[in-house]
Amino acid sequence: MQKISLKDYVLIISALASFLTPFMSSAVNVALPAMVNQFQIDVIMQNWIPASYLLSAAIFAVPFGRISEIYGMKKVFTWGMIIFTISSFLSAIAPSAMELIIFRIVQGVGSAMIFVTSLALISEAFPPEERGKAIGITIAVVYAGLSLGPVLGGILTRNFGWPSIFLITIPIGILTIIMVLGKVKVEWANQKGKKFDVVGSVLYSLALFMLMYGFSTLPNLNGIGLIIMGIVLMVGFVKWELYHPSPIFNMKLFKNFTFAFSSLAALINYSATFAVALLLSLFLQYIKGLDAQTTGLILVAQPGVMAIVAPLAGRLSDKKDPQLLAAIGMGITTTGLFALAFISENTGITFIILSLVILGLGFGLFSSPNTNAIMGSVQRKYYGIASATVSSMRLIGQSFSLGMVTLIFSFIIGRVQISPQFYPALLQSTQVAFILFSVLCFTGIFASLAKRNRKKAEY
Known part of the structure; x- marks a missing residue:
């Protein structure tokens, strides 16, 4: 029997962690109407349940990226898993919406520590010729989490209540903590001794x-x-x-055009796509009258396709121009978003599923090559901050995506709890959001194709 190597353990641990956080995000989107019903909150506070988590993670991603370089990536990763697991339990027993939001902020801190170290650990453990494949596998697991989130989230919410979506992550968190403490004996701290x-x-x-x-x-x-x-x-x-x-963020890395514009492309892509699941979850449950379980089964189309495409795109990006692949993916994503701008109360479920499949294909083709372009544009000593950049662009983009939806809701719907009389306003808000997202995503094509450097950043 072949012995499992260190890099294999790192990949398994990173994959487990990479599953948890997207699973939580996508499951919460499906469970939001149930939370609204229990806590009796308006549509703006409703959006803060996912947004508080993302904003917290975005705020702490860069500082913890630097801390991981100085004090150790494995150490920061482990503590992040511990914080995430404990806050999941606290979120499950939250007695009010405000306390749930507070616990989700704590969960965001733990997620930031996980986000900024998981890619860096893989970049440290794998040689350059295998890195794209490993990144592709990790991103595929992210999409597996996104895929199972709506399905399991819908089933759990319908049969056991929304707290169960938090409780189910606890055993996986504990397993990951045990593995990283027991199997990964190496520590990586490329900037050890530097001041924070x-x-x-x-x-x-x-x-x-x-x-x-x-x-x-x-x-x-x-x-x-x-x-x-x-x-x-x-x-x-x-x-x-x-x-x-000794900066927490080496701004000179942005002199490298590949690093700068690939990071910008990631920011644009996540800004234009993250709120899709939230908008369609509300549309399907309120306007189409579906339950959480059926909604989850429909929403799985997008991340399901992502999970298939991402590892293939990751391998392809080791051989072909990753920025060109990312630009093609961005173009396909734009098409899917524009199609969803035409949904109405008469739109069939088949149309929504086909649009989600297009989105999944585009995003899967974009994400792995774009990440490989960013990580491959810097020297090894900057893997920590490059990983933090990838995570920050994702988190800021996701926060910005929810922020745009919240802004649109505040203009069109107002601070009200969604009821049948506000369904036309909800539909109008959804259409406006998809138009805005498609325009934004179209601009990202040019960011992906921007001038590139052949030389790695050496600042």
Whole structure:
């Protein structure tokens, strides 16, 4: 019997962790109407149940990316799994919507620690010629989590209540913690001994919080003020990082066009696609009158196709131009989003499933090659911050996607609990969101095809 190598253990552990977080996100989207019914909350607070988790993860991703480089990637990963598992239990027993949102913020911290280290661990453990394949497998597991999330989330919510979707992740979290402590004896800390940039971390976290929270509260004047303050702090963060001897985010890496524009493409893609599951979950359950279980079975079409395409695209990106593959994927995704802009109360389920299949094909073809392009554009010592960048672009993009939906809801629906009288407004909001997402995704094609560097970043 062949002995399991260290890189195989790293891949298994990273895959388990990569399954949990997307599973949780997609399952929560399906369970939202049940949560709304129990807690009796309006549509804006409803959106904060998934958004609080993503915003928290986005805020802490970059600081923990730097911490992992200094103190050890395995250590940060392990603590992230512990925090995620404990907060899952707390979320399951939350007695109110506000406490659920607080526990989801804590869960976001744990997820940030997992996000920023999982890709970096794979990049450390696998040689360059095998990295694309390993990344493709990991991303396929992400999509498996996204695929099972709606199905299991719908079944669990219907039969056992929404808290069960949090409880089911706990055994997987415990197994992952046991494996990483028992089987991975190596620690990776490529910047060991360097100082941690506390000021930069505070500036980044505050800037991102003000930008995202301010955006979600528009059109209130407070929201405009927060956005302005966020922009000022972000400019201050960039200037601070450029001259700090040990920055949490090496801004000079963005001089590499492959790194810069592939990161921008990831931000655009996640901004344009993440809220699709939320919008369709509300559309199918409210307007089409389906239950959570049936809704989950329909929504599985997109991530199911992703799970098939992602590993193939990852292998292909080891041989072909990853940026060109990512651009093709972005174009296919744009087509799927534009098709969904025409949904109405008379739209058939077959049309929705076909649109989701197109989206799954496009996103699967985009994600693995784009990630490989980012990780392959930097030297080994920057894997931690490159992994943190990939995670940050995903998380900020996902937060921005929910923020756009929240903004559209606030303009068209208002702060009300969704009921039949507001179904026309919900449908209009959904159509507007898909038009906006398709335009945004179209611009991402050009970011994917932007000028590239042949030389790796050496800053």
